[in-house]
Amino acid sequence: MQNFFAKKLRELLILSFACAAFTVQADEWQAERYPWDMRPFFCSYKKNVETELCKADNWPSYEVTRERLRSLRWTGRFALLERALTELATSEELLPNGFNKATAVHWTLEELVQDHRRAAIIGGDPLALWKSVVPQSKFLLLTDAMLLHRRAWELRGGAASTVLPESGELFALRLGDAEKKLMQAPPSLKDTAVWHLILLKIAIEGRGVESDPQTVFLNAVKRWPKSADFYMEMISYLSPVRGGSWAAVEAFIDHSSRQLESTEGMSFYARLYASIGNEVTRGQTAMDWVKMRRGFDDWIARDSRASVKNLYASYACFARDKSTFGKAIGQILKQELLPGQWLAGHSYEACARWAGI
Template identity: 30%
Template sequence: MKTGKFLFALCLSTCLFTKASLSNAETTPTVPDARGNCTLTDCDDGGVLSYDETIAQIVKLYKNKEFNSLEQGFKNLEQASVKIDTGVTGDEVIFYAFKAIYPGPGNDPSEEQRLAAWELEAKGSIFLEYANIAYIRSLAWQARGGGFANTVSSDSWQRFFQRLAQTEEMLTKASEKLKASPLWGHISLNLAFDNEHSTISSTDMFAYSVRKWPNYYGFQESVMPRLLPMWGGSLAEVDKFATYWSGQRTATEGTSLYARLYLSLVSKGVTPQQTQYDWSRMSASFKDLIARYPSPTFPELYANYACLQHDESAAKFALSKVHDLPFKFEYWVDNSGKNFCLTLLGQGLSASVN
């Protein structure tokens, strides 16, 4: 993938946003401070779902073939009045739930039977339609495997591209209802990344998707790792991209998107020390992220980054926002700064936190 394509797309998409998007952000939290006060299948207007628990519940309902409950849960997720504690959209939760269900290498061999059973209970469901497409794409990666390109056999490459072609055909022929969903845009963008010979242009799909679904940040999260040096990019390009998109969304996200985009790299196995973020900007972004969204992951991750930087003031602030004590390092992503944080906790900080 040529990173220049994305610099072009980034510039192209500048004209898709009004000056209003660069205005000062509201300081009130976007999601109420009510962590996980409802469940996927029982969530009224104004409810707040836990991201981690909701992913786990989707996987459980799917694996247990409780498809009526699953369909109801998906409908709940798509209500604008139902919030996620991390601040992502319901559609993004659905996308990453199916990433967990269909990991590619390691797929459950009984998935086709589950999908057939779902079809009997919910024919015409766009969620089922999406699941079928996501499953076929995962079979491509199962055929290829997760190793470096030079370790993949010619037969595996052939099966990989055959499955990708099948996925692309399904996306092209998808229902208009699914094409109106960011789920379609997200998997289409990823497919374009998978196959440089795809008729789907990654540049065009990215520009189209961020314009059509501006509050869905999975598109930017998919681009972030593709700008890394291992894909021919640079750490400077990664930071430029994160800075640009954070600036584009200040009206709705303040400065919080900068940290969110870097955290998306962590979820893909890229440690903080393998990136080149601006610490001053990152620290301010984390504070905004914590103020807006009540997920327990954000204070811990901020503490992790602050302790890596040996920034005592930021670390103390982050640790004071940790929801559950004693501190368990549950969401820790890099142990290099752990001793620094343990020292601060040993100074009695934990005793002063309610």
């Protein structure tokens, strides 16, 4: 009988040690990988994550980031999507194009909202599925606010001058609901750039909201001063289409650029005008070419991507500055020529003929 109990005790001890060893191994093993992660298997051990061979850059550019988020969304990997959006929303890093990573989060949420609205056509509702997989997702609160914002525009209809008083009241009411929904967010979500970006988009609508767009903007850039997203929203707010003027846009871009001049030179002047390139080519803005030229020089000194160099050359052609055009073209290697990055109506071939190159 003693041998029997001794044997059982040994078996229990062996089993407990095995369970402990499994727990240790599980603790050392990372969570499920993203589907594009092709690193060796041993990179899944937490102890190896920071080694040179195992370092991963899941979000190397805006384009790749959006495509990877789109793949997670479209294939219904909502647990992984939640993790990805959390990584991006809480990151302080900017993407190479100057956008905050929150921009990619916002666009993904926009696409989810669009898919939700056409659920009957595509055969399923991604937001409902997401909620079933991650019921406590904080991002679903953001999609709720975005849906209310869209609903406001549906109720409003056309341009302000054509809107009936009743529609205007419903528009303001739904905007107020969208703002209230955002204000229900937990502190951790309010501390993200994407929350500020969505609030700014709602605040600039004006009617029915308590948030002042200027205050929302200043709070955002105080925390994320180099995030181009917030500046671009304010440019839209100050533009003629919303009752502003190109003079106001110029004053804003000039002031914002000088606020960052100590670290960014005047690069933001070029970055922000480049974001409204079509308006520039139509000759409708108050852009100052001397400042724009300096802005591009400072931009390229900090970001030598081929896309930026091509933009510089096309703007120099638009400004009919042959000297600067020649300088800009001289920085572009043959394999770096990107026709799609040139301003509309200003191709490399046409500009080269004009400049006699």
